[in-house]
Amino acid sequence: MPDILCTSGGVIDGSFEWVHDLPRFSWSGDQVGDQLGGVMSVAFTRLWDRSLEMSAILREAALDIAIKRVADALAVRGPYP
Numbered sequence: 001m002p003d004i005l006c007t008s009g010g011v012i013d014g015s016f017e018w019v020h021d022l023p024r025f026s027w028s029g030d031q032v033g034d035q036l037g038g039v040m041s042v043a044f045t046r047l048w049d050r051s052l053e054m055s056a057i058l059r060e061a062a063l064d065i066a067i068k069r070v071a072d073a074l075a076v077r078g079p080y081p
Contacts, residue, residue: 002062005040005047012039 013036020026027035051061 002047002059004062004066005043005058008043009036009040012036 013032016027016032016035047058047061047065050065051058054061054064056064
């Protein structure tokens with residue numbers, strides 16, 4: 001499993017915490033787990049499908065997805081000032 005996918009769970013969980021702390025709204029542990037599980041399942045499925053399309057290992061597919069996302073963001077937003 002690529003490290004970028006594994007560590008993303010912690011980053012996503014941290015963003016859930018940050019967003020919900022702003023208005024003093026909180027989820028139960030089960031709600032966080034359900035949301036995180038859904039996000040991670042979608043991410044893994046996309047990664048797995050991309051690795052099959054490329055006939056590549058998961059790490060290479062993860063890098064391909066990440067580079068494409070950065071390129072797409074640059075195309076839409078332009079370079080960050």
